Amino acid sequence: MDAVLKAVHFVALCLLLGGPVFWLSIWRALDTPEVTQFTPRVRQRTRSGTLLGALCFVLSGYASLLRAASHVIDPMDLEVLWQFLVGTRYGHMTLLKSLLTPAFLMSFFLLPVYAQRLAHVCTALCGLGLLMTLSLASHTAAKPGIVPVVSATLHLVGVVVWGGRAAVFCPPALENSTTRDCCL
Amino acid sequence: MLQIGHRQCLGLLAARLLVCWLWLLGLLVTFPAPIAAHTTLVRSAPAAGAVVTQPPQAVRFWFNEPIERHFSRIEVFRVMLDSTTGAVKPGPRIDQGWLPGPRTAREVGVRLPDTLEPGRYLVQWAVLAIDAHRTQGSFMFTYDPSSAT
Numbered sequence: 001m002d003a004v005l006k007a008v009h010f011v012a013l014c015l016l017l018g019g020p021v022f023w024l025s026i027w028r029a030l031d032t033p034e035v036t037q038f039t040p041r042v043r044q045r046t047r048s049g050t051l052l053g054a055l056c057f058v059l060s061g062y063a064s065l066l067r068a069a070s071h072v073i074d075p076m077d078l079e080v081l082w083q084f085l086v087g088t089r090y091g092h093m094t095l096l097k098s099l100l101t102p103a104f105l106m107s108f109f110l111l112p113v114y115a116q117r118l119a120h121v122c123t124a125l126c127g128l129g130l131l132m133t134l135s136l137a138s139h140t141a142a143k144p145g146i147v148p149v150v151s152a153t154l155h156l157v158g159v160v161v162w163g164g165r166a167a168v169f170c171p172p173a174l175e176n177s178t179t180r181d182c183c184l
Numbered sequence: 185m186l187q188i189g190h191r192q193c194l195g196l197l198a199a200r201l202l203v204c205w206l207w208l209l210g211l212l213v214t215f216p217a218p219i220a221a222h223t224t225l226v227r228s229a230p231a232a233g234a235v236v237t238q239p240p241q242a243v244r245f246w247f248n249e250p251i252e253r254h255f256s257r258i259e260v261f262r263v264m265l266d267s268t269t270g271a272v273k274p275g276p277r278i279d280q281g282w283l284p285g286p287r288t289a290r291e292v293g294v295r296l297p298d299t300l301e302p303g304r305y306l307v308q309w310a311v312l313a314i315d316a317h318r319t320q321g322s323f324m325f326t327y328d329p330s331s332a333t
Contacts, residue, residue, distance in 0.1 A: 068316035072255045088252045089288065090316035138315050142223075142249035166202040 009060040015053025018164005019046040093137035223313040232323030239300035244293035256311035263304040
């Protein structure tokens, strides 16, 4: 169960972060007449994937917390559960995730309307913060120094961006790949 | 050879990459052991199975990672012998709470009474690591002043 929850949490993070990164750094940079016709579809998929990822990320985060808490306390005791949330590193990171996720969504969806450059910076910072919450609640944080945390975060950046891009990029491609004859 | 668009080729490549990624993810879910490095007890004082001649003031633990003290538990029991079966069973709990320390720490311990009676003691521990993984174990030690001679 723990492994399934962690996997869902990780895939949700890929959807949440990979789509926006793909949109901001790849798709918009390839703004040529050849791809412009697909832009509305990619935008729609990025939007749906990001929102779905955000929802699943927060929910699976709290589900993981409940699962972890149930090993040491009675999860039905709300007072003790609250103590677990505010009194442990894992609880702090779960709280931070649920605060950073809406901030990330707002800076990706709403802020560009007012200030595009600021939106990019805020989106990047919130995304980095979300990745840090994973690193800081893992074994990496138990090792002395900042290098292990930075190393784990960089590793996560690569995996999440890669996985998220594939998730956003793949569905339209699957619709169009009806033939087995291909140059690949 | 059937000519197809560059976009479709890229699409099929992306689909294959996604399948590989999902396959790897499935492997990680199926075999989580290689990525799961859990908290372990490095050593304790008194050590497991030790016979001490001086009464210890505390039972101390050194873990390889910090643990959450407030959600961890270390209990010390005097060991009793069941008169009918002769089996060992935990008797009254004798520890007197945590030694002072920060909320998360690698080194933790519980105080013992000033006057410890000679005999065998059972230490049961269950700790919560900062990644919320729970680890537990138990060991016994013996306080035997006569073994010094």
